[in-house]
Amino acid sequence: MADPYPSPPVKTNSEGNPRNVGFELEFAGISITKTAQIICNLFGGSIKQNNRYDVQVTDTELGHFTVELDARVLQKIARQDVFDTSNLDLEEGSFRKSVEEMIDKLAMSVVPIEIVMPPIPLNKLSRLEVLRRALQENRAEGTKASLVHAFGMHINVEAPDLRTPTLLRYLRAFLLVYPWLLSKLNIDISRRISPFVDPFPERYVRNILDPKYDPDKAQFVEDYLKFNPSRNRPLDMMPILGMHNSERVQQVMKGEKNRPRPTFHYRLPNSRIDDESWRFTEELAYWMVAEQLAEDQEMLQKLSRLYLVRDRDTLLSFHKEWAQTIAILLDLDE
Numbered sequence: 001m002a003d004p005y006p007s008p009p010v011k012t013n014s015e016g017n018p019r020n021v022g023f024e025l026e027f028a029g030i031s032i033t034k035t036a037q038i039i040c041n042l043f044g045g046s047i048k049q050n051n052r053y054d055v056q057v058t059d060t061e062l063g064h065f066t067v068e069l070d071a072r073v074l075q076k077i078a079r080q081d082v083f084d085t086s087n088l089d090l091e092e093g094s095f096r097k098s099v100e101e102m103i104d105k106l107a108m109s110v111v112p113i114e115i116v117m118p119p120i121p122l123n124k125l126s127r128l129e130v131l132r133r134a135l136q137e138n139r140a141e142g143t144k145a146s147l148v149h150a151f152g153m154h155i156n157v158e159a160p161d162l163r164t165p166t167l168l169r170y171l172r173a174f175l176l177v178y179p180w181l182l183s184k185l186n187i188d189i190s191r192r193i194s195p196f197v198d199p200f201p202e203r204y205v206r207n208i209l210d211p212k213y214d215p216d217k218a219q220f221v222e223d224y225l226k227f228n229p230s231r232n233r234p235l236d237m238m239p240i241l242g243m244h245n246s247e248r249v250q251q252v253m254k255g256e257k258n259r260p261r262p263t264f265h266y267r268l269p270n271s272r273i274d275d276e277s278w279r280f281t282e283e284l285a286y287w288m289v290a291e292q293l294a295e296d297q298e299m300l301q302k303l304s305r306l307y308l309v310r311d312r313d314t315l316l317s318f319h320k321e322w323a324q325t326i327a328i329l330l331d332l333d334e
Helices: 032-043 072-080 095-110 126-137 164-185 202-209 217-227 238-253 280-294 297-313 318-329
Strands: 020-027 046-051 054-058 065-069 113-116 153-158 263-266
Touching (some): 032 046, 032 054, 032 113, 153 280, 164 217, 164 318, 217 238, 297 318
Antiparallel strands (some): 020 113, 046 054
């Protein structure tokens, strides 16, 4: 019997295999080494420490996990080892160790630890819920634990296929349900004011929702890059566009990391790891609202036209009113 999970309307990819999903979870309160050991205890595998901010758990029964402190500067310091390149003669266990511990403590108070989980079939999602429970039992802290915790959970959902009409439908559907998602997920103020999930420019939204917009692959990529030269969107399309034109995407990214992969990189949810009632499947279920709409082409066209008219005619509180409209027309529980 298959594990219970939020069921998408399209369950397989273009090769006929079950679609995969992966999670990237940010949190505080547990050390990197302890987090890696929790993963190893649950799923087996081997722990490889690249540096004190980057640990890999390989060959687990689910695949490859990465546990890292999500801060590029600290990663760079750890890789280069500033003490070894500064010509300072410091005895091991003395000043050097004290400085490293001070840096670690300061960093971990404001920078999240991140677990990058391997992709697994959507219908096997409960295998990852045991990790959620273990992190909760070890008092992991999520977004609400501190005013400076702009922590999130990113969901990488494999696309049904990479055809431009498919990607356009799914992006349209997400843009239409975004105001509803924003209201339902109660996105923390620390994340709203941070640049990590900046909303799509309204001009781009209107362009995408225009029924006459029918781009080929090259135009679809170029239009996205023109209005969104950043990964900081609630639905980051850079990884999936990198499958079409990795070189062009990297030109716009200007050195920022972007690994091409056939997934929608959904970045909106808070990290609620310290809420015992929270489930990974709960966040995935919200995403599935967009998937259901993407596969209902009649409703998708109807809502796109309605959005463009309402957005033009409504001067105040448009997004709040639109969230209510989506809830009513899609028959979503309030």
